[in-house]
Amino acid sequence: MEYSPILHSLHVVPSSHVKNKLLVFLIMLSLWVYMIYCCVAYCSTVPDLAYGSASRRDKDAAGDKREPSLGASRDLLNNENDLDSRGDEWDDTRAEAKAPGDNAMSAFLNESESRKLPQAIIIGVKKGGTRALLEFLRLHPDIRAVGAEPHFFDRNYDKGLEWYRELMPKSSEGQLTMEKTPSYYVTKEVPARIHTMSKDTKLIVVVRDPVTRAISDYTQTRSKKPDIPSFESLTFKNISAGLIDTTWSAVQIGMYAKHLERWLQFFPMEQLLFVSGEHLISDPAGEMARVQDFLGLRKVVTERHFHFNPAKGFPCLKRPEGNSKPHCLGKTKGRTHPNIDPEVVQRLRDFYKPFNSQFYHMTGHDFGWD
Ligand SMILES: Nc1ncnc2c1ncn2[C@@H]1O[C@H](COP(=O)(O)OS(=O)(=O)O)[C@@H](OP(=O)(O)O)[C@H]1O
Incomplete structure (x- = not known):
């Protein structure tokens, strides 16, 4: 038969047209199947998890940043207005450390997480190096800690343990929940209250030379209230008689042994760990080894996490892997202290000597302040 283009087109065009239609139909079908799959199987779970984790994250963040309503006190001025007390430093380091895809996984894991009352608390001391x-501890994968200071046992006790628990971040079974509120160490009612929550609570106290601590405390107050009297005049009840004013909180907090006596009425010494604020700066890894040991944790936070910043005079945190910039604490840590009359400093040193000796004796550790 002779080739006829007309016949050919009559024969071919309809078939390619059908093929095209078939192709479009198949594409549409697969799209529909995919969409149905999404809606029924995938979409019904993933957005839930994603939403769940997002809302949980928001809630956790809110929990971390939620400021408990606080009664008016001098500490309120000293601490709660201190942005560093709200505790968000280095959070970005931890966020960066998450691998992509971790969100879905952590959302999944979150399902088995719950908010728990703290099993360990940093109870003091103010300006000791508690932040x-x-x-440092928040770097540990087995620790979940609330960033802000809850002040539950001193200022918010009437709100009840459920209120307190709600402030805590979610944690899984093997993780320790922690918080820090430095005023606990010196507040009379706190040891009994923590004991009532759990007699097994582990207590950590960061202590520092009481004279430097007092000056640091004063420096913080003055940064908010520049018109306060001089350190020298506040130190003495009667300046000519050289009588130290032990009712001034900056002086009183440093009488560590006196406060410790109260804690020992409720907790055995083995449940308290005293961290040297000075060592925390000069040998953070060494001090962290003691802390992790005390808390029964794997030694995860080591020298690889620290980088000493000579300009700041403090160790800053770095991720062991990678070469990102180390993260340091904010400006409210390491304020320049005013020069204090050396005679007043010496008077304070003499005043603290017996308290320090008693403290060394009680803790079995010479902190070397004298
Ligand atoms: N790594 C690192 N970076 C910055 N600062 C450090 C660090 N380690 C200890 N310190 C010392 O911590 C002091 C503040 O103590 P706190 O965090 O306990 O203060 S607060 O009670 O929470 O306000 C703060 O006291 P000042 O220097 O007087 O500001 C620091 O000396």
Whole structure:
């Protein structure tokens, strides 16, 4: 038969047209199948998890940042207005450390997480280095800690344990929940209250030379209230008689042995760990080894996590892997202290000597302040 283009087109065009239609139909079908699959199987779970984790994250963040309503006190001025007390330093380091895809996984794991009352608390002392210690500890995967200071046992006790528990971040079974509120160490009612929550609570106290601590405390107050009297005049009840004012909190907090006596009425010494604020700066890894040991944790936070910043005079945190910039605590840590009359400093040293000796004796550790 002779070739006829007309016949050919009559024969071919309809068939390619059908093929095209078939192709479009198949594509549409697979799209529909995919969409149905998404809606029924995938979409019904993933957005839930994603939403769940997002809302949980928001809630956790809110929990971390939620400021408990606080009664008016001098500490309120000293601490709660201190942005560093809200505790978000180095959070970005931890966020960066998450691998992509971790969100879905952590959302899944979150399902088995719950908020728990803290099993360990950093109870003091104010200006001892408590923020640095908490942030060092937050690097540990087995620790979940609330960033802000809850002040539950001193200022918010009437709100009840459920209120307190709600402030805590979610944690899984093997993780320890922690918080830090430095005023606990010196507040009379706190040892009994923590004991009532759990007699097994582990207690950590960061202590520092009481004279430097007092000056640091004063420096913080003055940064908010520049018109306060001089350190020298606040130190003495009667300046000519050289009588130290032990009712001034900056002086009183440093009488560590006196406060420790109260704690020992409720807790055995083995349940308390005293961290040297000075060592936390000069040998953070060494001090962290003691803390992790005390908490029964694997030694995860080591020298690889620290980088000493000579300009700041403090160790800052770095991720062991990678070469990102180390993260340091904010400006409210390491404020320049005013020069204090050396005679007043010496008077304070003499005043603290017997308290320090008693403290060394009680803890079995010479902190070397004298
Ligand atoms: N790594 C690191 N970075 C910065 N600062 C450090 C660090 N380690 C310890 N410190 C010392 O911590 C002091 C503040 O103590 P706290 O965090 O306990 O203060 S607060 O009570 O929470 O306000 C703060 O006291 P000042 O220097 O007087 O500001 C620091 O000396």
